[in-house]
Amino acid sequence: MAASSETETFGFIVNDIARMIRAEMDHRTAEAGLGLTTGEGRVLFNVRRTGPIRQTALAERLGVEAMTLSGLIDRLEGKGYVERQPDPSDRRAKLVSLTEGGTSVVAQIEPIAADIRSDAARGIDPEDWQRVLAALRVSRQNLIALRTEAQSGESAVA
Structure with missing residues (x-):
């Protein structure tokens, strides 16, 4: 949706x-x-x-x-x-x-x-709740990886 x-x-x-x-x-x-x-x-x-x-x-x-x-x-x-x-x-x-x-x-x-x-x-099915948490953890790791990559690029330039 x-x-x-x-x-x-x-x-x-x-x-x-x-x-x-x-x-x-x-x-x-x-x-x-x-x-x-x-x-x-x-x-x-x-x-x-x-x-x-x-x-x-x-x-x-x-x-x-x-x-x-x-x-x-x-x-x-x-x-x-x-x-x-x-x-x-x-x-x-x-x-x-x-x-x-x-x-x-x-x-x-x-x-x-x-x-x-x-x-x-x-009101959220426990299995759905666990899927939400799992998806949020993946999203957090994706964002951490972006920051790490950006910092690595900054270090390489410096």
């Missing part, structure tokens, strides 16, 4: 869904008294997934500028959820890791995130 308007294209739909998920996550975490932004939650979940990680690698993983990430980490450090320590392989670099408090707050966010995912998938 053809898109009915420009706002029903892939990019608009994906951006709308992402915006709505962020808004719902912000609302539900505030309602639960967690006092975290979606950006802070993304940092916590990624650090939990990777274990201690360099700030530069985390910024790249999140697709944010180093200064933006630094502000998020400052706030999370102030809340006692993460800590920065020198990287043993390069003392100039800092590793970000979760504290016990960070691990605890991630455990509180997980059921909220699961409920939002469930709400987003309501």
